[in-house]
Amino acid sequence: MTGDFRILQVQQSDGYVQAVLPPHESLEQKTRESLFADFERLTSLQASSIQLDLQSVTFLDGSVPGRLVQFANTLSKSGCKLTVLVNSDIRELFRSLQLDRLFTIPGSSPRGDGLLKKAIGKDAKLPESAEE
Numbered sequence: 782m783t784g785d786f787r788i789l790q791v792q793q794s795d796g797y798v799q800a801v802l803p804p805h806e807s808l809e810q811k812t813r814e815s816l817f818a819d820f821e822r823l824t825s826l827q828a829s830s831i832q833l834d835l836q837s838v839t840f841l842d843g844s845v846p847g848r849l850v851q852f853a854n855t856l857s858k859s860g861c862k863l864t865v866l867v868n869s870d871i872r873e874l875f876r877s878l879q880l881d882r883l884f885t886i887p888g889s890s891p892r893g894d895g896l897l898k899k900a901i902g903k904d905a906k907l908p909e910s911a912e913e
Contacts, residue, residue, distance in 0.1 A: 802816065
């Protein structure tokens, strides 16, 4: 386990970092501040790939996606790939914000195969103007 993190449980091996947020239903201010400080620490690890596990979070405010964008951009500049694990509700929120274009969100449908196809049936053929 890598030390000096406020809230994330971090393990590092051969350029790969796994950072897990212990169970939190919501990210209250103190928790968010600790999480954002840990983002800064993660950028200093010089990893080739970081997996951030936020699956325990069921509610977050608008500051978290913004900070994830900054975090992903910083990592991208150093050649590091970010994967964020979230529950299905937050996955849909992140996808609607198009965050799946900045980092990998496992379980996200490829662009053009989202909520519209779910609503009318996954095998439905969409008109070209409806697909992205």
